[in-house]
Amino acid sequence: MNATVRRHDFADRLTLADKLAHEVAEKLREAIAARGHATLAVSGGGTPKVFFAVLARSVLDWSKVTVTLVDERWVGEDNERSNARMVRDLLLKQNAEQATFVPLYENAPTPDDALDNVNARIDKLPQPFDVVLLGMGPDGHTASFFPGGDHLAQALALDGTRSVLSMRAEGAGEPRITLSLPRILASHALYLHIEGDDKKQVLDDAIARDYPIASVLKQTRTPLDVYWSP
Structure with a gap:
């Protein structure tokens, strides 16, 4: 691994969620104190659900926080697979309901129609x-950087200039929209949240097998903190 990677292992998922929420909340407080506002980009899927619920209770000035997504399935918020729906249901509650949310999806037939x-x-x-929070799938994808994705090379190009790209891949299900790797790496704090022995093995094998997550591990722009529990 070429990036500065710090590993944080926890005995269980609740402890991980508590520690990660505490860390992220502190980063947001520091940003607000330094710049008057804070931006947070989060990932979807099943892994961050407990973390979202814990973070939502954190005490900070959420009215000065903007939340967006790392990637999104091209479905409306009435669809249970919508990442925006999960963020609204689990994160933008309690103390965090005062945050501003900037979704990636809009009402257009395809992500390409809305890309600009x-x-x-x-x-x-x-x-x-x-703060940017990444997840990782069992195929080694992060964000919507899926193996075989139609715009994977463009999304991973460190000299790319677009903030978001569309993505279609066999393992992705619906068409997707995703932040590019340069936009993800342009962050003060970068985290990878994974759970389970299977994903730990995927991470350990990522560079040798050239999984998409390897692009995050090999880059030298932004240190990465990995939070893992069984």
């Missing part, structure tokens, strides 16, 4: 992000 609008929306957010 979404790019403009993300580019208006303060750069760099204060």
